[in-house]
Amino acid sequence: MSTAHWILAVPLALFYLYAGALKVLRSPDRLRPMMAWVDRVPLPALRTLGVLELLGALGLLVPDALAPWPAPAAAAGLVLLQLGAIPVHLTGGDRRIGLNLALLVAAAAALWLSVA
Template identity: 70%
Template structure:
């Protein structure tokens, strides 16, 4: 197995498992101190976003671990690239210029996508 893939994919997946679980389980009031943008989208969309993040994290880890449906790993990484591109757009259109975390996540997801193609 490609060690470089695991070095990048595991922390990325852990971040998305954490962030996605928060979005699925916590209220807007609990999320607002961490994510100022939560009031700009409907609650069902926020829950769906969290679900997509958890599924993306699962897609990064399970296919390479099990050897089943390996094309899902690069698909999950590509989906996370698109997700973060959308997150950057949401931040910038809302007047929030703090996108350093998003830039790091989109870069990590792109590297994971590139490494996943060699699995």
């Protein structure tokens, strides 16, 4: 993997480690101030999203020397996650999707860099 991949993957992974841990550990009441959409998602789905974010973050950090497939698979999964998150925000009346778009672009770039 290139240096560019690591420069992008490490902060992206740290973001998803934090966001995933919050979704797995915190109650919806504690998440609501920062994630207005939590009331529209069942708790098991919220926890599953958190676990997927944690797995994606860890997958981004697996070096090619150990296995060549986790980083591209994780990046692709995070792209899909954001492709699902954007409509959830838009259909709920939340037009603040700038972070989602940035995460989508970053995950797509990490995917490209992990296979290049």
